[in-house]
């Protein structure tokens with residue numbers, strides 16, 4: 001099949017900077033692609049990289065699109081190298097956009113995002129009233145003792161039967177992670193996400209990565225609270241690697257970072273892995289593809305990590321504002337062409 005390829009690079013400020021382990025993140029950069037086949041059918045995809053997760057950069061994506069040129073075919077699209085996983089994702093999504101989907105679920109639960117620090121206590125009540133029963137609290141941001149002291153207040157504020165996810169974004173060392181995990185043992189903590197992390201790159205990468213693998217595997221074996229990998233899963237190859245290491249904790253999967261979503265989710269499903277689908281803070285165009293993947297997941301459904309909207313200063317790029325549930329029909333209602341046009 002041959003196509004005409006168009007692309008648009010974007011830079012969209014968030015309503016307010018997003019806190020990450022690498023400091024504040026003020027604007028989302030990415031590239032939208034459009035493929036028009038010989039029959040005039042149009043498909044859209046989004047390459048939304050997170051370079052500090054180890055994905056490619058926006059410059060690399062743009063350069064690759066320029067090099068591909070306007071006239072492309074399946075052979076050339078398939079030849080895009082693996083290291084451009086986010087671009088491969090976008091091109092794959094654009095080619096398959098018209099394929100009809102049958103969801104495994106009609107609706108999925110969503111986790112409520114809670115702010116770091118003391119502000120968390122003001123947010124649980126309203127979110128619980130709105131119907132949320134899974135809550136995610138960012139930790140590893142302030143002083144460890146202060147945050148630990150807050151944990152019981154947070155747990156006490158949760159509605160009955162609710163579950164708490166803690167996300168440390170890799171901020172802790174072994175000792176700090178152990179202190180938290182000791183404390184979590186008898187509390188309603190669904191999992192602790194990425195307690196420790198070694199960022200990609202650097203000369204000591206190999207040994208440092210192995211030490212971090214051992215640390216995470218050791219913590220997972222020593223404490224009853226499940227651990228989740230997020231920053232560790234930079235793409236298909238890392239998911240594969242952790243499956244090979246026998247990881248029995250949670251895989252937080254941002255479909256946007258997978259070059260071959262179908263194959264990698266197939267591997268996870270075959271391994272009966274526990275998967276939590278999560279936003280890469282992409283626009284609603286990319287979110288449609290990521291949510292389609294979540295709705296197709298054949299395994300146990302965990303609350304989605306998509307409680308991120310409203311996110312952009314320009315609300316036209318936000319996904320469907322989510323209450324405690326996200327419905328399939330709202331995902332299918334997303335019109336990628338409108339997002340593409342909003343960039344012009």
Ligand code: MG
Nearest residue numbers: 167169193230
């Ligand atoms: Mg995370």
